[in-house]
Amino acid sequence: MSLLQRIEQDCLTAYKAHDEIKVAVLRMLKTAAKNRQVELLRPLSDEEVLEVVARQVKQRLESVEQFRKAGRAEMADREEAEMVVLKGYLPEQLSADALAAAVEEAVAQTGAASMKDMGKVMQALMARHKGRIDGKATGELVKARLSS
Structure with a gap:
């Protein structure tokens, strides 16, 4: 099963489980992957999907920093929750x-x-x-x- 298929499957499972955050994150991730696919004019490899996921994680990290500086703890917490979902699709980080x-x-x-x-x-x-x-x-x- 390709990574994109796994994301699709997880999105469906999260939808059925009424997991709002996970559904929202995976929908955004699928959209970002689709946009990247349109840019390249071909289907994405698993490595390219990983790049999209990593880019999404980086965006969340930057958002968390900005929300913390602005005193918006609830928004920062949501972004962190989204980041946890996204990191589940990345390979294990080096110690x-x-x-x-x-x-x-x-x-x-x-x-x-x-x-x-x-x-x-x-x-x-x-x-x-x-x-x-x-x-x-x-x-x-x-x-x-x-x-x-």
Whole structure:
């Protein structure tokens, strides 16, 4: 079963269970995937669907930050609940130790010696661990490693 089919199935199950948040999130996700499919003029692969899910999670994360700054706790809580549903479709994230080891490996593999090489390291990391690492946290680790 493809990821898109699983999302469709989960949406139907959530609808029957009257789970409003999950239904709303999955409908938005299906729409985002459909929009991406129209852009590419072809059906999406599971990897491309994962990119759509990751983009949706990132949007929710940014919304939570904005709502917290504005003092809108109830809206931030809803966005966090939506984010939990979306994260269920992403592969398991690397632990902090595994991420640090991956950074060390990528630095050694690319021969990076200074901040000029940060792009090479990030590209290698993102390609190898697509969808399993947070770009912001990884960037900070790579920057710290290359600065020392």
